[in-house]
Amino acid sequence: MSAPPRPAPAIVPRPHRLTPLSGRFTFDTGTALRVAPGAEHAAVLLRELLAPATGLPLPTHPDGRVVLALDPALTGLGTEGYGLTAGPDAVLLRAARLEGLLRGIQTLRQLLPPEALSDTPVRGTTWSVPCVQITDVPRFSWRGAMLDVARHFQPVAFLRRYVDLLALHKLNVLHLHLTDDQGWRMPVAAYPRLTEIGGLPHGGAYTRTELAGLVAHAAARGVAVVPEIEMPGHVRAALAAYPHLGNDPGRRLGVWRQWGVCDTVLGVHDEVLDFCRTVLDEVMDTFPGSHVHIGGEECPTAEWERSPAALRRAADEGLDGPKALHGWFMQRIGAHLTAAGRTPLGWTETGEDLPAGFTVLPWRDAAHGLTAARRGHDVIMAPYRSTYLDYPQSDDPGEPPGQPGGIVDLRTVHGTEPAPADWEPEAAARVLGTQAQLWTEYVPTPAHAEYLSFPRLCALAETAWSGRRDWPGFQERLHHHRVRLDTLGVPRRPPTIASGEDSS
Ligand code: ACM
Numbered sequence: 001m002s003a004p005p006r007p008a009p010a011i012v013p014r015p016h017r018l019t020p021l022s023g024r025f026t027f028d029t030g031t032a033l034r035v036a037p038g039a040e041h042a043a044v045l046l047r048e049l050l051a052p053a054t055g056l057p058l059p060t061h062p063d064g065r066v067v068l069a070l071d072p073a074l075t076g077l078g079t080e081g082y083g084l085t086a087g088p089d090a091v092l093l094r095a096a097r098l099e100g101l102l103r104g105i106q107t108l109r110q111l112l113p114p115e116a117l118s119d120t121p122v123r124g125t126t127w128s129v130p131c132v133q134i135t136d137v138p139r140f141s142w143r144g145a146m147l148d149v150a151r152h153f154q155p156v157a158f159l160r161r162y163v164d165l166l167a168l169h170k171l172n173v174l175h176l177h178l179t180d181d182q183g184w185r186m187p188v189a190a191y192p193r194l195t196e197i198g199g200l201p202h203g204g205a206y207t208r209t210e211l212a213g214l215v216a217h218a219a220a221r222g223v224a225v226v227p228e229i230e231m232p233g234h235v236r237a238a239l240a241a242y243p244h245l246g247n248d249p250g251r252r253l254g255v256w257r258q259w260g261v262c263d264t265v266l267g268v269h270d271e272v273l274d275f276c277r278t279v280l281d282e283v284m285d286t287f288p289g290s291h292v293h294i295g296g297e298e299c300p301t302a303e304w305e306r307s308p309a310a311l312r313r314a315a316d317e318g319l320d321g322p323k324a325l326h327g328w329f330m331q332r333i334g335a336h337l338t339a340a341g342r343t344p345l346g347w348t349e350t351g352e353d354l355p356a357g358f359t360v361l362p363w364r365d366a367a368h369g370l371t372a373a374r375r376g377h378d379v380i381m382a383p384y385r386s387t388y389l390d391y392p393q394s395d396d397p398g399e400p401p402g403q404p405g406g407i408v409d410l411r412t413v414h415g416t417e418p419a420p421a422d423w424e425p426e427a428a429a430r431v432l433g434t435q436a437q438l439w440t441e442y443v444p445t446p447a448h449a450e451y452l453s454f455p456r457l458c459a460l461a462e463t464a465w466s467g468r469r470d471w472p473g474f475q476e477r478l479h480h481h482r483v484r485l486d487t488l489g490v491p492r493r494p495p496t497i498a499s500g501e502d503s504s
Pocket of ligand 1: 298363
């Protein structure tokens with residue numbers, strides 16, 4: 001009689017190749033790490049992640065049985081791939097780059113009993129992993145989550161925790177939507193009123209030290225923090241602070257206290273361009289990553305159509321009317337980022353509304369991604385029907401109030417293909433990946449944000465990392481994975497909700 005097949009451990013997202021082996025490797029207080037030069041940060045992270053629950057010291061020792069090996073000559077693993085072999089006597093984690101080791105550490109965490117994820121000491125558990133051979137590489141390099149901290153401010157401690165949750169799922173981008181009509185959360189030394197005035201409703205603003213600390217915390221986990229400063233629309237909070245940046249300098253407006261698309265937008269005079277460049281210089285100082293998002297969507301042009309200054313600007317620039325000021329504006333500010341060595345990101349609403357050189361996020365219709373890719377843009381897929389987590393996750397009447405007009409359920413997120421097979425290969429190759437969006441009009445608290453994020457981010461991670469569709473297999477693994485999320489305190493049930501809608 002042959003032995004029954006060994007069950008595969010329930011790793012989320014699913015590894016590229018996983019072979020269960022017989023036996024277990026057991027960690028104890030004597031277990032040491034053998035750490036290759038360049039892999040020290042991985043050792044630090046492994047200790048930091050395992051210490052709270054296990055108390056394991058995991059000292060570095062040349063004969064350590066847990067090996068963190070770094071070999072730039074390893075082929076086929078790319079930047080983030082890793083190989084993990086757990087045998088009864090040793091664990092070998094190898095990668096060509098540090099990022100790969102950081103991903104492998106998250107797999108090792110998931111191989112341990114779920115209690116290993118507890119943030120308080122756990123007694124009486126044997127810290128062992130099943131023997132296994134894994135070779136794992138991501139399908140897409142951009143696997144992200146956007147969090148709107150403008151509509152409702154979310155404290156930095158929560159952002160750090162959110163980064164930890166992303167990293168557990170091998171998601172590698174936290175996109176922070178820092179400014180909008182309803183709030184401005186990013187301090188800018190040259191324009192203190194942005195946060196003094198713009199930080200008032202719905203909650204607060206970050207300090208630069210907090211943001212720098214968040215960036216470092218994320219980098220240690222292999223997560224990039226991508227800042228978004230909205231322009232030329234979604235700027236009412238900035239205009240409340242500095243009315244001269246608008247199209248009607250004599251007008252005094254408050255920070256917006258309702259949801260939707262506000263028709264107040266930035267002016268297009270030189271002072272406004274200087275303002276945007278100064279803000280972005282400070283943003284680039286705080287966020288050292290390769291990409292900076294400057295919004296660009298939902299920009300009504302009615303104010304420009306009646307502003308003499310804007311009409312003059314359109315004529316002086318030889319534009320085909322004031323509507324064309326949008327592309328002109330994005331091009332000007334995008335060029336400032338490009339000159340500083342960064343890649344500008346923007347929301348596209350047609351696939352052809354942003355200048356060359358922008359990496360675009362189609363949020364309305366996935367087909368706009370194809371249009372943009374054909375025009376030579378790199379694309380990060382973010383269509384609302386399958387990646388917007390502010391929509392309720394089911395039609396259960398117990399769901400808290402969310403974005404009206406539809407639901408985005410787990411299966412939809414899991415089933416979304418970022419680079420559809422019927423796109424021509426050159427266009428599909430322009431898809432860097434995908435990300436989820438959590439707009440927070442209806443999301444006043446961290447607990448609510450976590451409830452909406454999980455398990456849908458598990459499904460997005462599976463789509464972006466594994467790329468293989470296996471809905472029954474995903475559900476089976478998620479069943480086990482939810483125990484890990486329970487241990488981490490991610491709520492399964494909606495928190496008690498006071499309506500997130502403003503009354504004004
Ligand atoms: C968006 O939903 N305003 C990108």
